[in-house]
Amino acid sequence: MKKIRLGMIGGGKGAFIGVAHRIAAHMDDMYQLVGGVLDVDYKRGLAFAKEIELDTSRVYATVEDFVKKENALPENERIEAVSICTPNFLHYTMAKKLIQGGFHVICEKPMTTDSKQALELEGLVKKHKVIFCLTHNYTGYPMVREMRKLIEQGKIGKIQRVHGQYYQGWINPIIHDPKKRKQIWRLDPKVAGISCCMGDIGVHTFNLLEYITQMEVTSVLADLNTLYVDNPLDVDGTVLLRLGKGVKGVLAATQIATGEENSIQIKVYGSKGGFRWDQENPTYLYFLQEGKSAQVLKPGNPYNTKFSLASTRIVSGHPEAFFEAFGNLYRGAAKAIRGKKIDAGEFPTVHDGLRGITFIESVVKSNKTGNKWVTL
Amino acid sequence: MKKIRLGMIGGGKGAFIGVAHRIAAHMDDMYQLVGGVLDVDYKRGLAFAKEIELDTSRVYATVEDFVKKENALPENERIEAVSICTPNFLHYTMAKKLIQGGFHVICEKPMTTDSKQALELEGLVKKHKVIFCLTHNYTGYPMVREMRKLIEQGKIGKIQRVHGQYYQGWINPIIHDPKKRKQIWRLDPKVAGISCCMGDIGVHTFNLLEYITQMEVTSVLADLNTLYVDNPLDVDGTVLLRLGKGVKGVLAATQIATGEENSIQIKVYGSKGGFRWDQENPTYLYFLQEGKSAQVLKPGNPYNTKFSLASTRIVSGHPEAFFEAFGNLYRGAAKAIRGKKIDAGEFPTVHDGLRGITFIESVVKSNKTGNKWVTL
């Protein structure tokens, strides 16, 4: 497969997320980074391009410039796909222009700041027939994919209880300091939008639950916590979930679980069995079955589903982790861009982005209106 | 300390819970089982008494008989304390008669079937000056006690998030069978009362959260699941919690987590740190602190609090478990009965019983009234 010529918006010098995208893109020899709008400051972008040895003629000052000049290049030189790694509030604008310019898009989450924009992007992706990959990267873990497939195969029967937890503690030292909590952009509604905790991490959990079960959450009831009266955004919350077909569950997310790092835990139970998975120990998937002993599924083994096996790069016992999961999304997108047959679970799409924004809006609405049920 | 002469109501031949009570009572050489009303069938009770070599003259047909005849004995022969191990719906009646008869009571949970009865018992205990121990046995684990004390000492600062999970799967094979689910007493409101899952296990989690934090849950909002329309009682549910001083949290309990055995997991976070504890691995307590590495606290070590140390019987590394935790409640009750100074956390009291019943009633009410907040 010919390498895809990749552009990048944002993700320049010092941007952690840019590092993740570049590692993921290069991992399987499927992309070649060519240029982009690497920094809001053009000069800094140029300097960074030199540092990582890109052709500086392919570094642009604005996305408009990018679209115009790249489209002026011959098709076999032109950048084909673009990673959007800008601050959150720019995702929508950038994505819109790139889709309209005919570029495939690999976009950081959150996709947009409201569901109207998300719907618009969904329409544009269909219209312009581009591939749109939203980097809900946790769906790239082999054992998450194993769960999805085993549930699809009916291994745990009909789902009857879902449980998603995303516990972090990073905001704890900030939230208790009256100055710091007023300065951080994550807690500034003008920049961060309507939610902090649910918008940043709750939505990942939501996405994982829908991804794994292939069911849709139909309604939510949320109780959020801002911890301080002068803090406008949630840093903690619990969401009651109802899924299609009468299934219930819970989604708990917090950034004030002091001492926790990135504790995503998924538990799903059906009429025949259940699963437990923990992001900080991603190579272990616990498979429970009625009346039997629990099994510990690990990646890269002959007993794995084809889909999870194809999401590993090495023999069993050699753990792969966060970057490799991220790389799996890039790999899936590359295959789609090159017109290869892909599994529906290879990467989250613009529709997943719409679902996520709808979740965030619904949760915030439920919390504001006295913890009422809100239909998604 | 002179051994306490113990009686037992129920807990006879084949009763698992009677085994637990006898093991717990004998563990520390603080009780001697003397007699009681061992079985609803007097002859079977007599036969069991012979089997375990009790003096059959101390085996009675009814609790009334027990109270009358024991009180006719000289004080230094008379049974002093009584364990109530009958079916749940009899706890209240038995406890009432025994308290009024002047006996100390060690009572299985649930204490009563409604909060009115619980209030009445609370009044009677005060009036008759007896010791009343409710066997919320999970509070007997050394590492649960360690959490309580370290939180009391301010080690994790001001509490800001609580999380309690109690996941079992035992009802799964029953609930999916239309016949079985109509026959089991746990799902028959006439016998089991207003709740199955919350009444049986949710309440343990509630008790643990209040025990550990020494805070009171002030209001609850619950969404329960009966799974089938023809099943009248909850087998699954999630409860949003609000505690004094603006703290929020979640309590999730289910009996349809297929393949789970007795998965109680407690997570509590404060402004300085947090704790994680898991009943199926009870000797490990994870202590998290802002900016520091997590610590794994284990029982029987010099770094433990005095209270948890006094709740172990052996050097560190030799795990103690369920029965020993149960035994710690019996030990605390014995000390109280003999007038020794005790720690407030040594055993749950009649007030904890009242709290538990109030929780169950509130949760059921919230669920019935469209998932509204109910104040406890």
Next chain:
Amino acid sequence: MKKIRLGMIGGGKGAFIGVAHRIAAHMDDMYQLVGGVLDVDYKRGLAFAKEIELDTSRVYATVEDFVKKENALPENERIEAVSICTPNFLHYTMAKKLIQGGFHVICEKPMTTDSKQALELEGLVKKHKVIFCLTHNYTGYPMVREMRKLIEQGKIGKIQRVHGQYYQGWINPIIHDPKKRKQIWRLDPKVAGISCCMGDIGVHTFNLLEYITQMEVTSVLADLNTLYVDNPLDVDGTVLLRLGKGVKGVLAATQIATGEENSIQIKVYGSKGGFRWDQENPTYLYFLQEGKSAQVLKPGNPYNTKFSLASTRIVSGHPEAFFEAFGNLYRGAAKAIRGKKIDAGEFPTVHDGLRGITFIESVVKSNKTGNKWVTL
């Protein structure tokens, strides 16, 4: 089953091991402690007897007195079995007199201080037809028994590698202090015998490996470590093992694994699968199989072997631990004393005691003679 009248030699006031024996003996309502020689100081023994409410007429000053006076009592009053909880060097003397006096014996390890004595006891047990139970208590864990039975059933095929680890750190603060290491009895050959680490804990590991595999270690090669030149006894060591039928393995034991508590880890591999077990987490048994996912076996489940199931007292998910394992040995011995049919694995016998002493002697000999192989 009529309770067995139990005597105790040693194990009085302040003796931890006496506590363990009493808890274990009382756990299943199968024994009644009647009397014994509770302390080397008769008056202290009497005081302790009063404290735990024994009939002081059954407390004796010497074992000779015990044997004589108990044998003078009518058979249906006489103590039937005796627990030996004295310091190690007295085990042999006490056991010999009791066996010759016709009493069943439950003896702490090490059984004797040399193999000659052990052989003598083995002969006496046969001659006097008494039951002799050696409290290698780790064999009482349900999941250890599960391993033994599953190996017996061929579940992991022919054994090809065994691995036993017993890591403690308790001697570390003593060994580095020149005064302390000269004062502790464990490092005084006159009291402790020829070995410290291997004699105290290595032998447990040896016993577990033979118990689980039902194979005999045929030869050993050991390298022991005293850490300091002025310390005469081993505090650390590794033993190469050869078992019948060409199987090899390793046994590592140390008391200078600073920070370790009581870390016994067993790993056994055969031609079809393997097992991993850890004493500090005794309810989890990892069952590995060629080409399949690992299974986590836990006690009290329908999938367990009958033998391990019969070694639990409670429903699955409620952990049992050290004392319950200890109690399983007492239960087995009680059944044997009452002439019930027992499984060969219910308790270690005088022969296991002989095997253990032979192991210790062989290991010390190998180490002294330049790390040569020594045949057991």
Next chain:
Amino acid sequence: MKKIRLGMIGGGKGAFIGVAHRIAAHMDDMYQLVGGVLDVDYKRGLAFAKEIELDTSRVYATVEDFVKKENALPENERIEAVSICTPNFLHYTMAKKLIQGGFHVICEKPMTTDSKQALELEGLVKKHKVIFCLTHNYTGYPMVREMRKLIEQGKIGKIQRVHGQYYQGWINPIIHDPKKRKQIWRLDPKVAGISCCMGDIGVHTFNLLEYITQMEVTSVLADLNTLYVDNPLDVDGTVLLRLGKGVKGVLAATQIATGEENSIQIKVYGSKGGFRWDQENPTYLYFLQEGKSAQVLKPGNPYNTKFSLASTRIVSGHPEAFFEAFGNLYRGAAKAIRGKKIDAGEFPTVHDGLRGITFIESVVKSNKTGNKWVTL
């Protein structure tokens, strides 16, 4: 830092190890793969070069050709460093020619097939002043580096016990099949050399122990197992270790631990504390201290040493694993090649290669000569 122009010998189409090297090399934007001798079959090498879009003019048929033609290019175009990913027996020949040609070398282990060759390479590296990195990749894990640094800082005091385990089960289905075990190259001394298990995995454990402790193993005594008489090479073994300053320990490695994947476990104990680390769970490092609770150190945290922190790429809680550890070696080598200051632990050198080969030879010698001590 300017990207290093990288060549590759071997590692072409279908070679797993080539994938690992390319991922590792590209991870930090420090290398650009330019060409090499990608396959023993030149045409296949060319085809693969096209597939991954290399300039085919830089693909050569032989290493001699490579050296000659690359050296004919201007210095600023010439390949600077070369990864050797050929079958094991070619490592030495390739490395020798490349070093003599003035190229930096990144070489797969084992470095050579005997210690004479290893000594020769060590001399050549010094003479030609090239950087030589041996990919003992497990030293790249952040928590392995944390251990090394904390031991260097004296955090566990003077080392007193080391323990290394490397348990795999992959050879099990082969070794029991008389045909398969005669066909596999790993068990053919002509190709694999003098050892299978110790040469392949035992040596990794040896390297880790020396790396972490910064001590040298001074002598070994080994008992190896071929399992079948007609199998000439070890598939299992245990090695008694003595290290400088009287420290003892054990190294156990096996390929017949049926069901195990890649279970490397390191335990090191000193006079003040100890460490436990497990490769299959590489983000958790257990730090034990006398009289204190165990700590769980995880990467990417402010409490980490600078060296381990610099070996991560992402915020804590997002696990990095095998490829990232591998990438850390490439990163260290790149820094050395560009003349940056590096930590001595950034990558294993030609001297580590010599140590490893010496270990293998010593272990095999000890086993052959009746399990005698052999000085390294």
